[in-house]
Amino acid sequence: MNDDELMAGVRHAFDVLDPVPESVLAAARAAIAWRTPSAVLAEPAQDRPARTAAGVRGGTGRVLTFTCPGSTVEIEVSENGREREINGRLVPSSSGLVQVRHRDLPPDGITTRAESAGLFCVPGVPEGLVSLVFRLDDGTTIVTSWIRL
Structure with missing residues (x-):
């Protein structure tokens, strides 16, 4: 043998x-x-509870900042039962496709567009582990690390 x-x-x-x-x-x-070979990885730099203005009703939330060389992604996550809404912006401002990846979503996830000011909103995101992919109009791709929402 x-x-x-x-x-x-x-x-x-x-x-x-x-x-x-x-x-x-x-x-x-x-x-x-889910691998995106040419993407730049944006790693968490800050994770803090969202502040609610005095006298304003609202749910709990988080503010997260991801950084990579040359770019920053800032998101605010608000809870609505088992779903999350992600509002964010790209710094420097850039437009492009924003994709949310999650185990319970189809392979293309939930997609929306970031406007030229870099602002975007993604409603209806299931709770759990997510990663965001930004396919910017200039050809750059940024992927955030996986986080639990």
Whole structure:
């Protein structure tokens, strides 16, 4: 028996005795599909509760700032039951497609456009882990790290 035959026997034993669950394989395939090779990663720089003006009713929320070389993404997340609304802006101002990725959304997620001032709003985002992808009109792609909303 050579090394290849031995490894094939070990692999077969694991496939029979302790197979990888289909949900784990599906999650792995989805993670690879969500990969954006040419994108710049914007990492969290600040996470704080949103401030509510005195005398104004409103739900709880968060303000998050993501930074990457040359750009900043600022978002405010407000809660409405199990859904979230994301209002944000790109600094410096830039227009482009904004995509929200989430496990429970279709592969293209929820999309909207950032206007020329860099402002955008994404309603109806499910609670849970999300990542934002910005495909700017100048050809730049920015991806935020995954955060729990």
